[in-house]
Amino acid sequence: MNSSIDIRQTFFQECEELLEALDDGLNALAAASEDGTIDSETVNAVFRAVHSIKGGAAAFGLEMLVRFAHQFETALDAMRSGKLVATPEIVRVFLRSADYLADLITSARDEVAPTSSAGPDLMERLAQMVPANGARMPAQPAPPVATPAPAAEADDFGFQPITLSFDAAPEPTAPTGFAIRFAATKQLYRNGNDPVHMFRALADLGTLKTRLDSSALPPLDQMDWAGSYLVWDLTLHTTESQQAVHEIFEFVDGLCTLEISELGQETAPPAEVAPPVEPAPIVTDATSLKNGPAASAAIRPGPGKPATQAAGQKGSVRVDLELVDRLINIVGELVINQAVLAQCVQDAGIGTQSDVGAGLDEFRNLARELQENVMAIRAQSVKPLFQRMARIVREASDIAGKTVDFVTEGDAVEVDKTVIERLVDPLTHIIRNSVDHGLETAAARQAAGKPAAGRICLSAAHRSGRVLIEVSDDGAGINRPKVRQMAIDKGLIPADAVLTDAEIDKLIFLPGFSTASKVTDLSGRGVGMDVVRSAIQSLGGRVNISSTPGKGTTMSISLPLTLAVLDGMVVDVAGQTMVVPITAIIETLRPAASDIHAVAGAGKVVAVREKFVPIIDLAETFGHRPSSQDYSSMVLLLVESGQNERWALAVDRIHDQRQVVIKGLESNYGHVPGVAAATILGDGKIALIIDPDETAQRKRPQAGFAPALMTEEV
Amino acid sequence: MSAAAELSKADDRELVSFRVGGQDFCVDIMSVREIRGWTPATVLPHAPPYILGVINLRGAVVPIVDLAARMGLEPIRPDARHVIVICVVDNQTVGFLVDAVSDILSVKRTLIQPTPAVSSDVTRAFFEGVIAIDQRMLRLIDIEAVLPPIAARQERP
Missing domain, CATH: 3.30.565.10 (Histidine kinase-like ATPase, C-terminal domain)
Structure with a gap:
């Protein structure tokens, strides 16, 4: 049960990546559609993304998603095969379809009904794009260059008109076969594909003869062990459509050079069902070396683009976010621990010049570096x-x-x-x-x-x-x-x-x-x-x-850059060490007694460049001691709240300014009014991080109070 | 393991017993994570009196409950001799300050008696029951009831 939930989760994670790829592709397509330079690889990438989403969705029985993805895929496939030309108008529909697809995925993940009602309309428009039964789409006359010949007569590549429906059975065709020339690129192997599986799948369609062309194989001493030098000539006698053959190579699209032609074109097609030949054994490297065919110059280099594209992709692993957070915690602890150790060493009277001191310095650098790198794991583009x-x-x-x-x-x-x-x-x-x-x-x-x-x-x-x-x-x-x-x-x-x-x-x-x-x-x-x-x-x-x-x-x-650490000002509030986020502080000041004014008995304000700013005594707010009478011996931190209001937080002393690791209070204790979180200081003690905004809000009179507009030095 | 052995195992409860304010208490051992000496806690503002503050437990911020104060006894004046029992219930980690940990014992479920009717319902709700052992009364604490409720952040207007 659990594992199926896991797989489901993985599917949705993958969907996110696929949607990103889809969006990328569509955007490239949108740009290309303006000047008419459509790159077939882009169309393929878009198609693959939708296809993969559909495949995954089908596995989880996500009916709506499958239906829409299927329609989308059908339209994309028409474009892939050149039956449909990417005009800006069509790409816009694709973009909206991608948006809707994302909606469907989100709703499927959260198990709620999709919010968008664009579905039926988009389905309709996508369906209109696909020429039915080879008939040209009436609404979208395509430029003649890109329009292939009507499908009734087989063109060079024998493409069927792509009214492809994965559910519908392929139209029965006369028993025939295909000559397939298959050359894998290096990347195909690197992606973990193995031609033998595809050949087996082909063999399932009919009878398959394989012939290995190893003529490109360099001498052993010049061979790149990771290279790809082998080309296969396959002869498949089958009643299946070319579509079925194409489908087998679907997942290595762009990773191989594939030429498929109908057997009938060069050699006379077998009049009746192909003679019952033994299913050809998959030719292995060893045998093919012996009976390799004569050298031929016909080997086409693998398309360079997909290979470089794939090489540009970074390898990644999926890691549970919780695990990363735990790691961040431990590393934060390590940094604190280092600080404690350094303090101990100093207290023991061992100088920083000693070996221990030098070792600790090294330790500190490593710990910091480790921390930075672990933080970077959480970072996303x-x-x-x-x-x-x-x-x-x-x-x-x-x-x-x-x-x-x-x-x-x-x-x-x-x-x-x-x-x-x-x-x-x-x-x-x-x-x-x-x-x-x-x-x-x-x-x-x-x-x-x-x-x-x-x-x-x-x-x-x-x-x-x-x-x-x-x-x-x-x-x-x-x-x-x-x-x-x-x-x-x-x-x-x-x-x-x-x-x-x-x-x-x-x-x-x-x-x-x-x-x-x-x-x-x-x-x-x-x-x-x-x-x-x-x-x-x-x-x-x-x-x-x-x-x-x-x-x-x-x-x-x-x-x-991260929420896990914060630049804070470490202050002393009635003997308690507290941290105020630097981002909230506009300036710090030590007021002259003449700058402090009382507003009747309601509190005190400080004059800052002729504006009066109310003083909040943190020690009083947090209940450590009654309100101070003499603010002139204290330090005021001028902060600004969300509503353009300014307040002066009175603290006893500023200790330090440093980066602190944020530790939540809420999971073990709950929310403390005026406190955003906690952190652990160098001595291992906990200090509370003040939420200046909330502190100010609590202090604010409940009655209507128009926020004072303050000058702003931006 | 035979069915009978399993049954008898289920019949027993492992408990950690400790003393607070001269009385014997115990908690289920499954909720106890560790036992450690007292370290000064950082005071939490606006906290109930029985919350002594928070301590750093290997990077986690853990609130400390003065069990004596929580039970309506004379609050503990913590020093190095006192002990913190760290418990985890529903992912909430809390430390209970007690005078001393006494024992780990195994008690048959049938020996756990309902909490006698005492005047305070609030106090009564803290206990699952009582156990008579060696002329003493062990009060079995229901940790969930003793935990400080998690305060939610108030929505700002």
Whole structure:
């Protein structure tokens, strides 16, 4: 029972990879369809992806998935065989079909009904693409060059019109046979394929004669042991269709040179059923060396492209995420342990110059390196995320009726898996906003002298130990007078507020802000950019916006590489060591007594460049001691909460600034108000990591409290 | 193993017994992971009084429950002589601070008596039953009932 669940899980994991490959292929196809340079290998890759998904789905009895994948595959196969030409229109249907396929897979995995209702429509459109019984598709006249001769007369390669249906029995044809010339590439063997299995499968179709052409075999001393030098000439007498023969080589498509011709073309076809010959034994290397045929120059080198493509693929193993997390834990422990040891050595009065000191240094470097590498295991490329966003753009632009060119950069940038997962929602929101609000309509764009199609660019890059993700559009930019007026109307800012452009841009992050004058399908559902902002902040990230009127808007998200470690400021709060995330801290200050003011009996504020910021005494908040009377001897950490509010956290002392490994509290204890997590310090003790946002929220009066707008140094 | 032997094995319960505030308690050995000496805990803000804080157990953050305080006895003033019994229930790891671990014993299930009716239902709910052994009363703790409830993060407005 368990193992079948495991296999099912593996299938869905594989589906993710296959969908990625599918998306890749379709995107390449989309680009190629514009200039008409379709690469058959791309079509093959797309076909293989859909085919593999169908195969797996059938094994698990995922009826809906199989049916749709089958229809999709049929259309792709028509394209593969040249019966269907990839026009941009058709590729668009393919892209949407791929989206729907992904939907079906997700719903099958989660065992829920699919959310999208696009299925029947897409099925219909895919079915229309496939010429029925060799008849040309009426709606899609293909350029004559690419159109093969009508299938009734066999063309050179004898391709049947691909109305291929794996369920339907192949049409009975006259007893005939095929001459097959099969040359494997090196990659075929490397992928673990063995021609003998294919030959056996062929032998099952009828009677098979094999002849090995070993003429290309170099002398032993020049032979590359991993090379492929053998070519087989196979003669198959069978009543099966050519399709059936092709299917056998399906999985090595692109990994071999395959020529299949009907026997009748060169030699007279056997008038009746082929004479009963013994099923030809599979010719082995040894025998073939002896009776190898005369040298022939006919050996075609394997197609170079698939080989290089395959070589470019990285080998990978599937590892349980839990196992990785455990590994990260252990390595974190090792790093702490090293710090403890170093402390012990120092306390024992052994100098760092000694052998022990040097050894410990080495140990520290190794432990750090180990930690970095283990962290890297959790990292994943943002490519699947970006592909998902491409899909969002397609959907959104369909609904908004805008044409959008979606460009991605830095697909290969790697970020922690959890960060990627938790980026989906905020990024979706930003992208939808860009399509809906950012880009103008085609008419407005043309009036402004821009190309009719809008452009949205999604990029990822590493910047000084963080990941920078940017969404930029070439739309109209933020309409600042409108944003300002909206903020005033909603009471978010006073009517006479003097704001810089950057401050106005930042207003859209305020809760309850939506610039769309009418509610659309895409955005304006009440969840605004403030949700995006808090989602990103919960990941330890920051979001910024910059806009140039008439030129466009750019949203930049800066994120930590991993959620497992955090840059923290180690502080002392009434004798307790605590950690404040550096990302939250804007500045630290030691206030002069004259800067501290009391607001009646309700608390104290500190003047920071003529703005008054409320002070939160952490020792009091966490119940360690009553509120301090004298903040001037303490250190204030200026932090900013999600709603543009600033607070000054009062701590006794700053110890240190360092990277700490985040340890959850919630699994063993539960949530502690104002505490985000825990960490283990160099001395093996636990320190709590403060959640500044939550600490501030708890301190905030419950009554309506308009967030004060603060100046922002971005 | 014969069916009879299996049956008799199922009839027995292996227990770890310890003393807290002058009374004898025990827990099922299957939930005990390890027993270790007291190490100072990091105080958790806003925690109930019986939570002494959290300690670092080989990289895991484990909360420590003062079993005496939890049982309504005089809270323990922990020092190096005290012992932490680390228990795991449903993937939740918790340490119980006790005065001293006394014994590991095997008790027939039939010897476990229902908890006598004492005034506090809350306290009564902490026990699976009691066992009479050598003129003493062993109180069998239901660990799940004693565990601090996991506090959920409150949704922000």
